[in-house]
Amino acid sequence: MSRIDENQIHDRLERLSQVEPGQEATDRAIKKARDALMSEQAIPKLRLRLPPILAKLAAAAVLMIGAGYIGGHLSAPEPMDMQQIQASLESSLKSSLEPALRRDLLNEFDNRLQLALAADNDALKQELARQVRRDMETYAEQTLTTVSNLMEQRLMNFARMLEEARIKERRHVAAAFDYMGSQFEDGLVTLAAQRDNQWGAERVGPTPEVSEN
Amino acid sequence: MRSRQKELLGLLDKSGAELFALLTKLTLREDVTEELMQELFIKLNNSTGIGKVANWDAYVRRAAINLAFDWRRRQKQTILPLRQVAEPASNEDSPLGKLVRNEELQKTLDAVGRLKKVSREVLVMRYLQQESYDNIAEQLGKTSHHVRALCSRAIHQLRDVLGSNEYKPSKRR
Numbered sequence: 001m002s003r004i005d006e007n008q009i010h011d012r013l014e015r016l017s018q019v020e021p022g023q024e025a026t027d028r029a030i031k032k033a034r035d036a037l038m039s040e041q042a043i044p045k046l047r048l049r050l051p052p053i054l055a056k057l058a059a060a061a062v063l064m065i066g067a068g069y070i071g072g073h074l075s076a077p078e079p080m081d082m083q084q085i086q087a088s089l090e091s092s093l094k095s096s097l098e099p100a101l102r103r104d105l106l107n108e109f110d111n112r113l114q115l116a117l118a119a120d121n122d123a124l125k126q127e128l129a130r131q132v133r134r135d136m137e138t139y140a141e142q143t144l145t146t147v148s149n150l151m152e153q154r155l156m157n158f159a160r161m162l163e164e165a166r167i168k169e170r171r172h173v174a175a176a177f178d179y180m181g182s183q184f185e186d187g188l189v190t191l192a193a194q195r196d197n198q199w200g201a202e203r204v205g206p207t208p209e210v211s212e213n
Numbered sequence: 214m215r216s217r218q219k220e221l222l223g224l225l226d227k228s229g230a231e232l233f234a235l236l237t238k239l240t241l242r243e244d245v246t247e248e249l250m251q252e253l254f255i256k257l258n259n260s261t262g263i264g265k266v267a268n269w270d271a272y273v274r275r276a277a278i279n280l281a282f283d284w285r286r287r288q289k290q291t292i293l294p295l296r297q298v299a300e301p302a303s304n305e306d307s308p309l310g311k312l313v314r315n316e317e318l319q320k321t322l323d324a325v326g327r328l329k330k331v332s333r334e335v336l337v338m339r340y341l342q343q344e345s346y347d348n349i350a351e352q353l354g355k356t357s358h359h360v361r362a363l364c365s366r367a368i369h370q371l372r373d374v375l376g377s378n379e380y381k382p383s384k385r386r
Binding site: 004009010013015017019020021022025028029030034036 | 225229233237243247255258340368375376
């Protein structure tokens with residue numbers, strides 16, 4: 001016993017009847033169908049209609065050819081030994097064709113080998129040149145870097161030596177000045193002491209020669 | 214230009230939109246409908262056994278119905294829902310509700326496809342295209358009463374098919 005009733009079926013059919021495609025899709029479909037029809041029209045179909053007499057003649061010709069084939073097949077002599085024919089053909093073909101084929105194959109192989117070698121040679125040369133150029137560039141770059149570093153190092157050493165010599169010279173000058181200063185100071189002290197002694201003697205005067213006793 | 218091509222081009226201009234809508238209702242897929250539309254007109258153009266068709270409009274419509282149901286039979290397992298399916302006003306606006314309703318439509322169409330050819334054509338013309346009994350009778354070369362009877366019988370058959378498909382009692386209950 002089915003539980004779906006007619007109202008439900010009518011409801012579904014009603015919903016189906018309300019399905020409407022979009023206008024764009026409709027136009028596109030009509031255009032496609034039109035294009036398909038027009039392209040069918042552009043390719044005319046070849047329809048040959050033979051007159052009935054020609055069809056009959058053709059059928060008769062087919063029958064005659066069939067009868068001839070069957071007759072010829074039945075009246076033909078015994079077939080030759082196929083294995084023998086095959087062997088003789090094989091040997092004759094082998095003797096005539098094999099040397100020529102071998103020669104052609106060898107020539108072809110040589111040509112291909114030469115071409116391959118020539119191509120490889122060129123490629124090898126180009127690769128070698130590229131490699132040498134790369135190596136030279138690397139070497140030049142490394143040399144320039146090394147020379148630059150060395151030059152810089154030597155200049156720094158030279159500057160350091162100059163600085164050291166200048167400091168040494170200054171020290172010598174300073175020592176000479178110190179020495180000169182100390183000598184001058186000693187001279188001044190000696191001179192002052194002598195002068196002081198001299199002044200003391202002049203102030204005391206000459207010593208009396210008679211005693212009071 | 215061949216006379217049939219002329220007739221088909223005229224028909225395409227006159228009834229192309231209607232045919233496309235019919236195919237869309239039966240396939241629920243616009244992309245497929247485009248292909249079917251093209252296929253329909255090419256087949257009609259190349260068909261040699263048609264002879265002199267009196268009513269091209271009716272003939273093409275029936276051919277479209279058969280083509281759509283042939284496609285449904287081939288594509289039973291992978292039919293996707295159409296975005297343009299008109300949703301009736303209801304409280305079931307959830308994705309699950311839409312899915313269920315689309316599934317119902319697909320099952321209904323599959324069930325229609327299992328009916329006899331004449332019942333199927335009558336059902337589609339009457340309920341999906343909303344045509345009158347007289348018009349259907351004219352197209353099919355039958356009387357209006359006969360078409361009425363065919364419609365009624367088709368609905369009963371559809372109910373049986375849908376009932377046997379959808380409401381099978383569960384054995385576990």
